[in-house]
Amino acid sequence: xxxxxxxxxxxxxxxxxxxxxxxxxxxxxxxxxxxxxxxxxxxxxxxxxxxxxxxxxxxxxxxxxxxxxxxxxxxxxxxxxxxxxxxxxxxxxxxxxxxxxxxxxxxxxxxxxxxxxxxxxxxxxxxxxxxxxxxxxxxxxxxxxxxxxxxxxxxxxxxxxxxxxxxxxxxxxxxxxxxxxxxxxxxxxxxxxxxxxxxxxxxxxxxxxxxxxxxxxxxxxxxxxxxxxxxxxxxxxxxxxxxxxxxxxxxxxxxxxxxxxxxxxxxxxxxxxxxxxxxxxxxxxxxxxxxxxxxxxxxxxxxxxxxxxxxxxxxxxxx
Numbered sequence: 001x002x003x004x005x006x007x008x009x010x011x012x013x014x015x016x017x018x019x020x021x022x023x024x025x026x027x028x029x030x031x032x033x034x035x036x037x038x039x040x041x042x043x044x045x046x047x048x049x050x051x052x053x054x055x056x057x058x059x060x061x062x063x064x065x066x067x068x069x070x071x072x073x074x075x076x077x078x079x080x081x082x083x084x085x086x087x088x089x090x091x092x093x094x095x096x097x098x099x100x101x102x103x104x105x106x107x108x109x110x111x112x113x114x115x116x117x118x119x120x121x122x123x124x125x126x127x128x129x130x131x132x133x134x135x136x137x138x139x140x141x142x143x144x145x146x147x148x149x150x151x152x153x154x155x156x157x158x159x160x161x162x163x164x165x166x167x168x169x170x171x172x173x174x175x176x177x178x179x180x181x182x183x184x185x186x187x188x189x190x191x192x193x194x195x196x197x198x199x200x201x202x203x204x205x206x207x208x209x210x211x212x213x214x215x216x217x218x219x220x221x222x223x224x225x226x227x228x229x230x231x232x233x234x235x236x237x238x239x240x241x242x243x244x245x246x247x248x249x250x251x252x253x254x255x256x257x258x259x260x261x262x263x264x265x266x267x268x269x270x271x272x273x274x275x276x277x278x279x280x281x282x283x284x285x286x287x288x289x290x291x292x293x294x295x296x297x298x299x300x301x302x303x304x305x306x307x308x309x310x311x312x313x314x315x316x317x318x319x
Contacts, residue, residue: 001097001107002158003114004129008093009063012072013122014038017061020074034067059122069093075121081105082113091161107132108149127151133158138168163217169305171221175229178214182236185209189245199244206245211237215255219263222256223308230256264314268294277311293318 005011017038021031038061042054061071069092076095081088083105089096095114099107118125132154136143148154157166157173164174188209193202214233230252237250267274279296296315301307307316 001099001111001132001152002130002160003095003097003111004126005093005095005118006124006126008072008123009068010060011123012061012075013059015058016121017071017075020078024074024077026074034071075123079114079117082110086110094161096160107146111149111152131155131158133167135167135169161217163220165221169224171224172229174221175225175232179232179236181213182210185213186239186243186245190243193244199247202245203247206240210240210245211250214252215259218256218259219310222260223310223313224305260310260314260317263310264294264318274311279311279315 014035018031018035021034038057041057043057044054045052061068072093073090076090079088079090079095081097083099083103085100085103086105086107087098089098097107097110097114099105099110115125128151130152132149132152133156134145134154145154157164163171164177165171166173189202189205192205197205214236233252237246237252240246241249263274266272267278269275279299281295282297294315298315298319299312301312301316306312
């Protein structure tokens, strides 16, 4: 379930935020600084008759500021799942609930739990924009869709943090979405060239609006792509080279492999936010075993989809 908070940053209560900072043990000088920053601010509305009387601002953190997402995370940090097998994935004001088929607490109860928490913290869940997606195997013969929660749409394709996928964990919708956007941006590059933009400038714009579009969060979906999907991306990059938007040919497979390797090296830093997803380290004391490209235990893999996820893919790739 992908939950949407109505005007999340605009409705953050200053008192709730400061109370959370205190309970989380934040340094007092940081709390004082933030309280000073949020205090004694007013707003008025301009009308033909003049300005309305100023009213105190007791809610909101500036959206687009560096402190906005961090402030919201401080508030939502004390929201744990009810079921031990359920997962709450939080990214700024995006909250995703993941529940397995067999769980002690169903997704409906988790949703009610979040709604109660939101009311207590002066936030509102937008039921219209909140969506539920049920994942299942493509070959399941007797699959029965669970009962929908009142007011929440059940959908078969969803976009989460810029990545589109369906209820069978296929990323073909994402591939098609990227190729559609890139096709439009090729036209824009052609227009820029006709206006006199030189090769160097075209290359910069190409990397900014086309190559970056293809590579955005590519580690999350690369392993799930078929060779046909990868060939579609390669054909797109070959077209860019033929049209003169890049100096040299680009091999999509090489770029994706390098992105995988770079991220895998980065997350081995214990301070990296994804480090917790790595499997346990092997016990190498007093043992003579062959060298590997990493120090982690190989996870037990039963299904291809499991192995295709980034962490497992990287662990097996660099042994």
